[in-house]
Amino acid sequence: MDQFGKTAGVVARVRAMVQDGTLVAGDAVPSTRVLAAELGVARGTVVAAYEQLDGEGWIRTRQGAVARVAAGVGAGHWPTEHTARDATGHADGSASTGADLLDARPGIPAVTAIAARDWRAAWRAAADAPLRNALSDPAGLPELRAQIAAQLGLARGFAPEIGRVVVTAGTAEALSLVTEGLRNRLGRAPVVAVEDPGYRSGRRAMTSAGATLVGVPVDGDGIDVDVLGRIGPVDAVIVTPTHQYPLGSVMPVARRLSLLDWATRTGAVVVEDDYDSEFRHRGSPVPALAALDATGVVVHVGGFSKTLDPRLRCSYVVLPPGPVHEAVAASRLARGPVVAEPVQIALAHLLRTGALRRHLGRVRRDYTHRRERVATRVAAVAGLEARALDGGLHAVLTWSGRAAGRDVVARMARSGVLVSALEEYEVSPGSAPAGIVLGYGALTLPQLDRALDVLLEVLRVRGD
Amino acid sequence: MDQFGKTAGVVARVRAMVQDGTLVAGDAVPSTRVLAAELGVARGTVVAAYEQLDGEGWIRTRQGAVARVAAGVGAGHWPTEHTARDATGHADGSASTGADLLDARPGIPAVTAIAARDWRAAWRAAADAPLRNALSDPAGLPELRAQIAAQLGLARGFAPEIGRVVVTAGTAEALSLVTEGLRNRLGRAPVVAVEDPGYRSGRRAMTSAGATLVGVPVDGDGIDVDVLGRIGPVDAVIVTPTHQYPLGSVMPVARRLSLLDWATRTGAVVVEDDYDSEFRHRGSPVPALAALDATGVVVHVGGFSKTLDPRLRCSYVVLPPGPVHEAVAASRLARGPVVAEPVQIALAHLLRTGALRRHLGRVRRDYTHRRERVATRVAAVAGLEARALDGGLHAVLTWSGRAAGRDVVARMARSGVLVSALEEYEVSPGSAPAGIVLGYGALTLPQLDRALDVLLEVLRVRGD
Numbered sequence: 071m072d073q074f075g076k077t078a079g080v081v082a083r084v085r086a087m088v089q090d091g092t093l094v095a096g097d098a099v100p101s102t103r104v105l106a107a108e109l110g111v112a113r114g115t116v117v118a119a120y121e122q123l124d125g126e127g128w129i130r131t132r133q134g135a136v137a138r139v140a141a142g143v144g145a146g147h148w149p150t151e152h153t154a155r156d157a158t159g160h161a162d163g164s165a166s167t168g169a170d171l172l173d174a175r176p177g178i179p180a181v182t183a184i185a186a187r188d189w190r191a192a193w194r195a196a197a198d199a200p201l202r203n204a205l206s207d208p209a210g211l212p213e214l215r216a217q218i219a220a221q222l223g224l225a226r227g228f229a230p231e232i233g234r235v236v237v238t239a240g241t242a243e244a245l246s247l248v249t250e251g252l253r254n255r256l257g258r259a260p261v262v263a264v265e266d267p268g269y270r271s272g273r274r275a276m277t278s279a280g281a282t283l284v285g286v287p288v289d290g291d292g293i294d295v296d297v298l299g300r301i302g303p304v305d306a307v308i309v310t311p312t313h314q315y316p317l318g319s320v321m322p323v324a325r326r327l328s329l330l331d332w333a334t335r336t337g338a339v340v341v342e343d344d345y346d347s348e349f350r351h352r353g354s355p356v357p358a359l360a361a362l363d364a365t366g367v368v369v370h371v372g373g374f375s376k377t378l379d380p381r382l383r384c385s386y387v388v389l390p391p392g393p394v395h396e397a398v399a400a401s402r403l404a405r406g407p408v409v410a411e412p413v414q415i416a417l418a419h420l421l422r423t424g425a426l427r428r429h430l431g432r433v434r435r436d437y438t439h440r441r442e443r444v445a446t447r448v449a450a451v452a453g454l455e456a457r458a459l460d461g462g463l464h465a466v467l468t469w470s471g472r473a474a475g476r477d478v479v480a481r482m483a484r485s486g487v488l489v490s491a492l493e494e495y496e497v498s499p500g501s502a503p504a505g506i507v508l509g510y511g512a513l514t515l516p517q518l519d520r521a522l523d524v525l526l527e528v529l530r531v532r533g534d
Numbered sequence: 535m536d537q538f539g540k541t542a543g544v545v546a547r548v549r550a551m552v553q554d555g556t557l558v559a560g561d562a563v564p565s566t567r568v569l570a571a572e573l574g575v576a577r578g579t580v581v582a583a584y585e586q587l588d589g590e591g592w593i594r595t596r597q598g599a600v601a602r603v604a605a606g607v608g609a610g611h612w613p614t615e616h617t618a619r620d621a622t623g624h625a626d627g628s629a630s631t632g633a634d635l636l637d638a639r640p641g642i643p644a645v646t647a648i649a650a651r652d653w654r655a656a657w658r659a660a661a662d663a664p665l666r667n668a669l670s671d672p673a674g675l676p677e678l679r680a681q682i683a684a685q686l687g688l689a690r691g692f693a694p695e696i697g698r699v700v701v702t703a704g705t706a707e708a709l710s711l712v713t714e715g716l717r718n719r720l721g722r723a724p725v726v727a728v729e730d731p732g733y734r735s736g737r738r739a740m741t742s743a744g745a746t747l748v749g750v751p752v753d754g755d756g757i758d759v760d761v762l763g764r765i766g767p768v769d770a771v772i773v774t775p776t777h778q779y780p781l782g783s784v785m786p787v788a789r790r791l792s793l794l795d796w797a798t799r800t801g802a803v804v805v806e807d808d809y810d811s812e813f814r815h816r817g818s819p820v821p822a823l824a825a826l827d828a829t830g831v832v833v834h835v836g837g838f839s840k841t842l843d844p845r846l847r848c849s850y851v852v853l854p855p856g857p858v859h860e861a862v863a864a865s866r867l868a869r870g871p872v873v874a875e876p877v878q879i880a881l882a883h884l885l886r887t888g889a890l891r892r893h894l895g896r897v898r899r900d901y902t903h904r905r906e907r908v909a910t911r912v913a914a915v916a917g918l919e920a921r922a923l924d925g926g927l928h929a930v931l932t933w934s935g936r937a938a939g940r941d942v943v944a945r946m947a948r949s950g951v952l953v954s955a956l957e958e959y960e961v962s963p964g965s966a967p968a969g970i971v972l973g974y975g976a977l978t979l980p981q982l983d984r985a986l987d988v989l990l991e992v993l994r995v996r997g998d
Contacts, residue, residue, distance in 0.1 A: 128697075140697055182665045190661045193876065197657035201646045206845045233592075233604060239703050242870030254742060271870065278714060278868030280744060381670045381875040404742030406706030406735065410877045411845040412657065 076111050080119035082171045083109075086483065088128055088139055098136045099129055172487045174521045176316070176464035176509035180433045181379040188425035195419040196412035206407035209399070210237025210386070211414040217421040218386050222372070226347065227357030230370075230388045236399065239383045239408040241345065242275040244371045245308070247405065248341060248387060249279035251398035252305055263307040265293050267495035267502040269315045272308060272343065281306075285497025288314055292321035295328045306339040311359045312347040316466055316495050316507050318458025326362055333367040339394055344372045346462040348430055349437055366390035369398075374417065376463060376511075377430055384409050384417055437463060440510040440518055447522050454529070463511035466492060468503045469529055475504045481528040482506075487521045540575050544583035546635050547573075550947065552592055552603055562600045563593055636951045638985045640780070640928035640973035644897045645843040652889035659883040660876035670871035673863070674701025674850070675878040681885040682850050686836070690811065691821030694834075694852045700863065703872040704847045705809065706739040708835045709772070711869065712805060712851060713743035715862035716769060727771040729757050731959035731966040733779045736772060736807065745770075749961025752778055756785035759792045770803040775823045776811040780930055780959050780971050782922025790826055797831040803858055808836045810926040812894055813901055830854035833862075838881065840927060840975075841894055848873050848881055901927060904974040904982055911986050918993070927975035930956060932967045933993055939968045945992040946970075951985045 087093045099105075102120060106113040120137055123129045131137040209215070215235040223229030238244035252260040259282045264273055266285030273283055284301055287294050292314050298307060309329070311321035321329075333340045342359045350356070360370040373385025389395040420426045444465045448456040453470035475491035482489055492505040506525070510518055551557045563569075566584060570577040584601055587593045595601040673679070679699040687693030702708035716724040723746045728737055730749030737747055748765055751758050756778050762771060773793070775785035785793075797804045806823045814820070824834040837849025853859040884890045908929045912920040917934035939955035946953055956969040970989070974982055 178669060184665070189665075193657050193661035197654045201648070201653075201843070205642060206847070239872035240870045242868065243872055246869045250742060253744070274868045275870065278718060278865050280717070379665070381668075381871075383670070383870075383872055383874045401742050404706065404738045405710045406704045406739065406847075407845075408703035408707055408847055408872055410847045410874060412880075413874045413877060416876075 076115045077118045079171060080105070080109065080111065080116055081123055084119065084123055085128060086171070086488065093139050095139050097139045099139065101136075170486055172513075172517055172521060174487055174489050174508050174510070174513060174517070176490060176507050177511075178380065178509055179376050179378075179463055179511040180436060181381070181512070183433050183436065184378065184429045185425065188420065188423070188429070191423070192416040192419040192425065193412075196416040199412070199415050206411055208402045208405075208407040210235065210407070210409065211411060211418065214414040214418040214421075215386075217418050218372075221421060222358070222370075222388070226344065226370075226372075227361030228363075228370075230360075234389050234391065234395065236387050236389060236402050237407075237409050237414065238373075238385045238387060238402075240380075241343065241371060241373050241375065241385045242271050243383075243408065244373070244385050244387050245272050245341070245343075246275040246279040247401050248306075248339075248369055248371075248398055249276045249281045250405075251394070251401040252339065253280045254401065255393060255397035256305060260305040261303060263293075263298055263301065263304045264497060265309060265314065266497035267316060267492065268308075268497065269310065269343065269345075270495060273497070276308070283497070285501065287501060288317055288319065290319050291325050292319050293329070295325060295332055298329075299332055304336070304338050306341055307333070308341040308343060309359070310343050310345060312344055312356050313458070313461040315343070315345060315462075316458060316464065316492065317502075318460060318462065318466060320356055320460065321359070323362075326359055330359070330363060330365065330367060334365040338367070339369055340367050341369045341371060344370060346376045347372070348377050349434060349463060350461045360388060363390065366392055369394065374426075378417075378420070378426060382413060382417065384413055437511065440513065440515065441465070443515055443518055444508075444510065444522070447519075451526065454526075464507055464509045466505055466507055467525065468492070468505035471529065473504060473529060475502075475506055478504075478506055478525070478528050482521075482524050485524045485527070487524045489521065489525075540579045541582045543635065544569070544573065544575065544580055545587055548583065548587055549592060550635070550952065557603050559603050561603045563603065565600070634950055636977075636981055636985060638972050638974070638977060638981070639952050639954050640971050641975075642844065642973055643840050643842075643927055643975040644900060645845070645976070647897050647900065648842065648893045649889065652884065652887070652893070655887070656880040656883040656889065657876075660880040663876070663879050670875055672866045672869075672871040674699065674871070674873065675875060675882065678878040678882040678885075679850075681882050682836075685885060686822070686834075686852070690808065690834075690836075691825030692827075692834075694824075698853050698855065698859065700851050700853060700866050701871075701873050701878065702837075702849045702851060702866075704844075705807065705835060705837050705839065705849045706735050707847075707872065708837070708849050708851050709736050709805070709807075710739040710743040711865050712770075712803075712833055712835075712862055713740045713745045714869075715858070715865040716803065717744045718865065719857060719861035720769060724769040725767060727757075727762055727765065727768045728961060729773060729778065730961035731780060731956065732772075732961065733774065733807065733809075734959060737961070740772070747961070749965065751965060752781055752783065754783050755789050756783050757793070759789060759796055762793075763796055768800070768802050770805055771797070772805040772807060773823070774807050774809060776808055776820050777922070777925040779807070779809060779926075780922060780928065780956065781966070782924060782926065782930060784820055784924065785823070787826070790823055794823070794827060794829065794831060798829040802831070803833055804831050805833045805835060808834060810840045811836070812841050813898060813927060814925045824852060827854065830856055833858065838890075842881075842884070842890060846877060846881065848877055901975065904977065904979065905929070907979055907982055908972075908974065908986070911983075915990065918990075928971055928973045930969055930971055931989065932956070932969035935993065937968060937993060939966075939970055942968075942970055942989070942992050946985075946988050949988045949991070951988045953985065953989075 102113050102116040106116045120131055128140060129137050130140050215232040218235050219230050219232050238247055259280050261284060262276055262281040263284050263286045265288050277283060286298050292311055293309050311326060344358055358370055360368045368390060370388040374382055389398055441459050444456055445459055448454050455468045457466040459465055475493045479489055479491040490507040492502040492507060496502050508521060566577050566580040570580045584595055592604060593601050594604050679696040682699050683694050683696050702711055723744050725748060726740055726745040727748050727750045729752050741747060750762050756775055757773050775790060808822055822834055824832045832854060834852040838846055853862055905923050908920055909923055912918050919932050921930040923929055939957045943953055943955040954971040956966040956971060960966050972985060
C-alpha cells in the first residue's frame with residue numbers, strides 16, 4: 071500500500087473515532103509518535119494525516135501543543151451517514167494499519183460504473199450550453215423537469231405535468247423544503263408521522279426544518295395504517311412504499327389504498343420517498359404510490375443519488391396541485407434555486423441520451439450478483455437471516471442470539487469493516503430486531519465476502 | 535427577428551403580466567387570435583408561446599377551453615427578482631411586439647464575459663475528476679473551501695481556517711440555513727433586524743425559514759446602530775456594510791466598531807452579506823466587517839453569483855467559532871450537502887488557475903464604463919440624481935418631482951424596459967425615496983442608453 075493509502079487509512083480511522091463518539095470535541099488525539107507506533111506506520115504518515123484532518127476541520131493542531139478534536143464535530147454533529155468517506159479499502163488482511171477500512175454502510179451506489187464517455191459527454195454539454203445573462207428558475211430547468219416527468223411516466227406509472235416537478239438539492243433538502251412549506255402553511259410546527267424503524271437523515275432534515283415527529287411501527291406490509299389512524303392529528307406522513315427503508319417490505323395495494331383513504335379523510339399529506347425504486351431484483355416493478363393518488367394527497371420525492379451519484383445533489387419533488395404546491399413553491403422561491411444549471415443540463419443530457427438507462431442496466435446486474443451472494447452465504451448459516459434483499463442496495467442481517475446490533479457493529483469496526491446497526495434507525499427503542507444494515511452498492515464480491523466473514527467471526531465470538 | 539425570438543418575446547410579456555399581478559391565478563389569458571392581432575405577430579407565434587408557458591407551468595391550456603393562469607404562480611409567488619428571464623432584448627425600437635423587452639432589473643452580472651476557454655477547462659476538470667464511491671462532506675470540498683479562505687485573505691482582509699467555511703447553494707440558501715440554525719439553537723423564532731430599505735430575497739429566505747423581521751433605517755453610513763440599540767432584544771442583524779443594498783452607502787469604520795460592540799454586548803449575531811464587494815469603482819477596497827471581528831460575532835456570507843454566474847448556485851458562509859458554528863453546522867448536516875461536487879471542482883479550478891481573477895479584471899472595466907455613462911447622462915439632467923455608483927452592478931436613480939417609483943416602473947415597462955422600484959426594497963412604507971433601481975451588469979452601452987432614454991421620457995410625461 072502506498073503512502074497516500076496509509077495516510078487515508080489513518081484519516082479514516084480518526085474520523086470514525088470522532089463520528090462514533092470515541093473522541094469528543096476538546097479531547098486530545100494521540101500524539102503522532104504514539105499513534106504511529108500503535109498502527110505500525112511511519113510517524114510522517116500520521117503527521118500527514120493530522121494535517122489533512124486539521125485542514126478538514128476535524129482536529130486542531132498547534133505548533134508545540136497537543137492536537138485536539140475541534141469544536142462542533144463530535145458524534146451527533148457529523149454522523150457517519152452523511153460524512154465524506156472512502157470506500158476503496160482493500161481486503162488485504164492487514165487489518166491493524168487502519169488503512170484497509172472497508173466501508174459497508176448503506177447509501178453508496180456503484181458510481182464508478184458509469185461509462186466515462188457518457189459522463190464526459192454530459193459535462194461537455196453543460197460547459198457548451200450558451201451562457202445567458204439570466205437568472206435560474208427556482209423550480210429547475212424546464213428541460214430537466216420534462217425529462218424527469220417523462221421518466222416517471224415510463225418507470226413509475228405516472229406522468230406529471232412539468233409544472234408539478236420542482237428540482238431540489240438532494241433528498242434531505244427536498245424533505246427540509248416540504249417541511250418548511252407545511253410549517254409556513256400551517257403557521258406552526260407540522261406533526262409528521264415517520265416509519266419506525268426508518269430513514270434517519272430524513273428525520274433529521276424534517277426536525278431541523280421545524281417538524282414534530284411521531285414514530286409509527288412498520289410490519290411486513292410497511293407502515294401500520296391502523297396505528298397511524300389512532301395517534302391523533304397528523305399533518306403529514308413520510309413512507310417508503312416501494313422498499314421500506316431499512317427493512318425492505320413492499321406495501322401491497324390494499325394498504326396503499328387505505329393509506330391514501332386515511333390521508334384524504336384527514337387532510338394529511340403523504341410524502342413518498344421513492345429512494346431506490348430503480349432496483350428490483352425479484353418480481354415486477356412496483357408503480358409509485360403517486361400513481362394511485364386520485365385525490366392529490368401525495369408528494370413524490372425521487373432523485374439520482376442511488377441511480378447515478380450521490381455527489382450530484384439533484385433530486386426532485388412532484389407536488390399535487392393545490393395549496394401544498396403553492397406552499398412548497400413559495401419555500402422554493404424563498405430558498406432560491408439550489409441546483410447549478412450546468413448540473414441540470416448534464417443530468418438532462420444523461421436522461422435524454424439514454425446514458426442513465428444504460429448505466430442502470432449494468433449496475434442492476436452487479437447488484438443482483440451481490441444480492442445473490444449475500445442470500446447464498448447467509449442461507450448456509452443457521453440462526454442468521456437476510457432481509458430487504460428484493461430490491462435496493464443494502465441487506466438487513468438479523469440473528470437469533472442475544473448479541474446487540476451495536477456491539478456487533480463495534481466489533482466489526484475493530485476488524486476494519488464499517489456497517490450500521492439496525493437500532494440506529496429506530497424512533498422508539500426496540501422497534502427493530504437486533505441486526506445490521508450492510509450496503510453492497512459499492513462493494514466488490516471479495517469485499518462483500520470479507521464483510522460477511524467478519525460478521526460471522528464476530529457472531530461466533532459472542533457465542534451465537 | 536426570427537420566429538424563436540418573437541415567441542420568446544410573447545412568453546416574456548405574459549410572464550411579466552403574471553409577475554406584476556396584471557394577471558392572477560385563474561384569470562383567462564387573451565385568446566391566441568386576440569393577442570396575435572394586438573402584438574402584430576402570427577397566430578402560430580402566440581400558440582407556440584402559450585405551449586411553452588403551459589410547459590413551464592405559468593398557464594394551463596386545455597383543448598377547446600380558455601387558457602388560464604395556473605394556480606400558485608401569481609405575483610408574490612414567483613416575483614421578478616428570482617424568476618427565469620431573458621436579458622437579450624434588442625433596442626430596435628419596435629416596442630410593441632413584446633419581443634424586445636429590455637431587462638434592466640438588478641442582479642444579473644455579465645456572465646457571458648467569461649473566457650470560453652477558462653469555462654470549458656473548469657468543467658473538463660470537473661468531468662475528469664476521479665469518481666469515488668463516497669458521499670460528499672456537507673460543508674463542502676476541502677479543496678474549494680481552502681481556495682475560498684485564501685481568496686478572502688487576499689481580497690477581504692481575513693483568512694479563516696477552512697473548518698469555518700461552509701458551502702451553500704446560493705446566498706438565499708445561506709441566509710435560510712443560518713436562520714434555521716439560530717431557530718434551532720434558540721428553540722423559537724429568532725428576531726432578525728434587517729436594513730430598511732434592503733435586500734428583499736434575503737428577507738424572504740429568512741422569513742420562510744422562521745425568522746421574525748424588524749426593519750431598521752439606513753442612513754448615509756449604513757444601518758442606524760442607535761436605532762438598532764433601541765428596538766428591544768434582537769438575535770441577529772443582517773447588513774451590507776461594503777455597499778448597502780440598494781442605496782450604496784459604505785459603512786465607515788467607526789460605525790462598524792459600534793455595530794460589533796453592540797453585538798458583543800447583546801449576544802446578537804451580525805450577518806454580513808458581502809454580495810458585490812469585488813466591484814469598487816472609486817476609492818480603495820473596503821475590507822470585510824469580518825476582518826474587524828475580534829469577539830466572534832460575525833457570520834460572513836459571500837458567493838460567486840455577482841462575480842461569476844448566478845446560475846452556479848454556490849455561495850459560502852464563514853462562521854465564527856462557538857455555538858453559532860455548531861448550530862449552523864447541524865443545520866447543514868440536516869439539509870445535507872447541496873452543491874454538486876463537479877460544481878465545487880469547477881469553481882476551485884477557476885479560483886486556483888486565476889481564471890476568475892482574469893474575468894473580474896475584464897468585467898470591472900466594463901462596469902466602470904457603464905457606471906460612468908450613467909453618471910454623465912444623469913448629471914446633465916436637472917432634478918435627477920444617481921446614487922450607489924461607487925461599486926456594484928446597479929444604480930439608484932431618484933428625482934425631485936412627485937412621480938411615484940412604481941408608476942415610473944410601470945410606464946417604463948410599457949415602453950419595454952424593466953427596472954425595479956425603490957419602494958420594493960422597503961420594509962416600512964416611506965423608508966426609501968421615490969426612485970428606481972437599474973441593473974447595468976448585463977447591459978450593453980446602447981441598451982443602457984435606451985433604458986435611460988425611456989426613463990427621461992417617462993419622467994417628462996409626468997411633468998417633472
